[in-house]
Amino acid sequence: MTHGTPTTPGTSRTSRLSVGMLARVEGEGGMHVEIHDGQVTSVALNIFEPPRFFEAFLRGRAWTEPPDITARICGICPVAYQTASCSAIESICGAQVSEPIRLMRRLLYCGEWIESHALHIYLLHAPDFLGYESAIEMAADHRAVVERGLRLKKAGNQLMTTVGGRAVHPVNVKVGGFYRMPTRAELDAIRPQLERALEDALETVRLVGGFDVPDLEQPYTYLALRSPHGYAIESGVPVTSTGTTFAVADFPRRIREDHVARSNALHARLDGTTYAVGPLARYSLNHDQLSPACRQAAREAGLGTTCRNPFRSIVVRSVELAYAAEEALRIIDDWQDGAAPAVPVQPRAGQGCGASEAPRGTIFHRYVLDSDGLITDAQIVPPTSQNQLSIESDLAAVAQAWVDLDDEQLTWRCEQAIRNYDPCISCATHFLDLRVTRS
Amino acid sequence: MTGHTTIVIGVGNPDRGDDAVGPEVAARLAAMDLPGLMIRSGADPLDLVHLWDGADVAVVVDAVLSGAEPGRITVHEVGARRPDGGPADGSSPDGRRGPGTHAFGVLGVVALARALGRLPARVVLVGVEASTVAIGAPLSPEVSRAVPGALQVVLELITGADYPAGRWQTASTLLPSGSRTKAP
Numbered sequence: 001m002t003h004g005t006p007t008t009p010g011t012s013r014t015s016r017l018s019v020g021m022l023a024r025v026e027g028e029g030g031m032h033v034e035i036h037d038g039q040v041t042s043v044a045l046n047i048f049e050p051p052r053f054f055e056a057f058l059r060g061r062a063w064t065e066p067p068d069i070t071a072r073i074c075g076i077c078p079v080a081y082q083t084a085s086c087s088a089i090e091s092i093c094g095a096q097v098s099e100p101i102r103l104m105r106r107l108l109y110c111g112e113w114i115e116s117h118a119l120h121i122y123l124l125h126a127p128d129f130l131g132y133e134s135a136i137e138m139a140a141d142h143r144a145v146v147e148r149g150l151r152l153k154k155a156g157n158q159l160m161t162t163v164g165g166r167a168v169h170p171v172n173v174k175v176g177g178f179y180r181m182p183t184r185a186e187l188d189a190i191r192p193q194l195e196r197a198l199e200d201a202l203e204t205v206r207l208v209g210g211f212d213v214p215d216l217e218q219p220y221t222y223l224a225l226r227s228p229h230g231y232a233i234e235s236g237v238p239v240t241s242t243g244t245t246f247a248v249a250d251f252p253r254r255i256r257e258d259h260v261a262r263s264n265a266l267h268a269r270l271d272g273t274t275y276a277v278g279p280l281a282r283y284s285l286n287h288d289q290l291s292p293a294c295r296q297a298a299r300e301a302g303l304g305t306t307c308r309n310p311f312r313s314i315v316v317r318s319v320e321l322a323y324a325a326e327e328a329l330r331i332i333d334d335w336q337d338g339a340a341p342a343v344p345v346q347p348r349a350g351q352g353c354g355a356s357e358a359p360r361g362t363i364f365h366r367y368v369l370d371s372d373g374l375i376t377d378a379q380i381v382p383p384t385s386q387n388q389l390s391i392e393s394d395l396a397a398v399a400q401a402w403v404d405l406d407d408e409q410l411t412w413r414c415e416q417a418i419r420n421y422d423p424c425i426s427c428a429t430h431f432l433d434l435r436v437t438r439s
Numbered sequence: 440m441t442g443h444t445t446i447v448i449g450v451g452n453p454d455r456g457d458d459a460v461g462p463e464v465a466a467r468l469a470a471m472d473l474p475g476l477m478i479r480s481g482a483d484p485l486d487l488v489h490l491w492d493g494a495d496v497a498v499v500v501d502a503v504l505s506g507a508e509p510g511r512i513t514v515h516e517v518g519a520r521r522p523d524g525g526p527a528d529g530s531s532p533d534g535r536r537g538p539g540t541h542a543f544g545v546l547g548v549v550a551l552a553r554a555l556g557r558l559p560a561r562v563v564l565v566g567v568e569a570s571t572v573a574i575g576a577p578l579s580p581e582v583s584r585a586v587p588g589a590l591q592v593v594l595e596l597i598t599g600a601d602y603p604a605g606r607w608q609t610a611s612t613l614l615p616s617g618s619r620t621k622a623p
Contacts, residue, residue, distance in 0.1 A: 072575065134547075136547065136550045139555050146555060147555065153485065168481075
């Protein structure tokens with residue numbers, strides 16, 4: 001996977017290192033780091049995005065279609081797309097979903113968080129900290145750990161299947177709510193799995209809290225949704241660590257996406273500056289809304305009320321895993337049958353925006369409908385596009401801090417820095433090439 | 440393969456072109472209502488670890504992208520009892536480099552299950568070379584034409600019939616050994 005050329009002794013060092021594909025991220029992307037005489041001179045995360053295929057594909061389609069079409073963008077976080085698209089269309093149509101519908105969306109979303117976070121923590125990220133090339137090698141020595149991860153992921157899948165009809169691309173979601181509400185009996189049937197998931201998640205926090213984590217603090221500007229209904233998942237209002245807040249409807253004005261020559265993906269900036277979304281942002285902005293049990297677990301794992309070390313994202317993700325399991329149980333326990341599965345929605349012309357907290361961070365959708373309810377324009381801003389500049393900043397800091405490592409170790413450390421973000425590059429890219437060049 | 444607990448699993452995303460071939464074959468098999476046979480479909484290969492729990496024999500049907508002729512059917516044994524250990528790491532340490540169409544591919548999951556001691560004694564992968572996995576696309580004509588052949592291969596596997604002589608050749612593109620392919 002890794003090929004290096006010999007270094008030249010002397011004051012000027014030259015080597016080139018390339019990696020075929022970046023391992024253990026969903027989808028594929030590319031990275032290039034240049035080092036000149038021990039100084040990092042350039043860092044580029046290259047994302048080859050299918051050029052906004054979905055945004056073009058949505059034009060001319062009916063107002064009812066975005067939840068089904070956009071769910072197909074990502075096999076890991078379809079609920080994030082469905083929820084944001086429903087919110088956007090509902091805002092155009094002036095529809096307000098009922099409290100039971102909001103709660104059922106939150107419950108479905110908890111399934112996605114559990115499934116996605118468990119996959120990343122155990123199968124993609126933990127091998128970095130335990131010193132394995134992959135979860136497969138890790139499984140030989142840490143069977144119980146990997147089994148716990150698979151059990152958690154299965155619990156998330158089961159919750160998504162119960163609420164969403166199927167685990168990978170839920171089919172029960174529509175603009176205005178759901179086609180059918182699951183019954184109390186159906187929800188009670190998965191309760192034991194979720195109770196076990198909560199135990200497993202708290203054990204996960206203890207496990208990853210003990211990992212040896214590189215020391216690096218980054219001066220991020222964080223952005224996350226904040227909700228009056230608890231730790232933001234299915235909805236909320238954007239807030240930032242600099243104290244600004246704005247309506248979701250203002251995101252097209254505040255968040256600008258620029259095309260960068262080195263990448264097919266758009267690079268997002270908030271009011272012209274680099275910012276970060278995701279678990280670290282959510283945790284740092286909404287820590288006070290976590291449950292007492294999750295706050296305690298976080299504290300015991302060594303987390304403060306904010307976190308700026310990207311390598312500790314695995315700990316924060318584990319706390320969120322526990323929160324999602326706990327929240328799912330709470331919603332199920334309070335659930336009463338009989339709620340209407342959807343509110344009536346009538347299409348009308350206009351522009352609307354929606355946002356939700358995907359496992360990897362805030363996702364924004366914008367749609368424009370004509371008077372026939374057909375989509376004339378669509379914009380989707382996934383979390384990985386928003387985090388690209390932060391990932392590059394981290395890469396520069398990491399490469400500089402560990403510049404004395406040999407190429408192979410440095411490349412691995414850089415890959416680890418990218419995996420801190422759980423970049424769902426399949427949302428934004430295909431195919432990755434990873435290179436470190438020294439001159 | 441009779442006398443064992445056998446499961447047939449179709450892996451693939453039904454919304455992505457030829458990636459739907461696994462679920463399609465599983466659905467056609469389910470319509471035949473064969474007694475004593477478990478049939479499942481799933482889009483996430485990681486679910487295999489749970490789905491084949493308790494089975495002695497698992498037949499997994501999945502789309503592959505190896506660059507071969509679309510519709511080509513490949514068959515290979517990767518189960519726990521394979522004497523050479525099978526493709527323990529596939530072509531990828533993390534299960535992503537193989538020719539499958541998933542983020543954590545079937546070969547990676549096979550290797551993971553082997554490490555966890557959760558690999559059935561016999562696992563047979565039936566791969567169908569995809570032409571397109573475009574989002575929202577239907578099955579391509581080539582893969583549609585290959586579905587009856589893939590179904591026939593699965594039926595032969597689960598009923599214990601050996602492959603008829605002359606219909607099979609050694610695969611060179613998918614796996615180095617233990618593989619056989621059938622032209623579409």
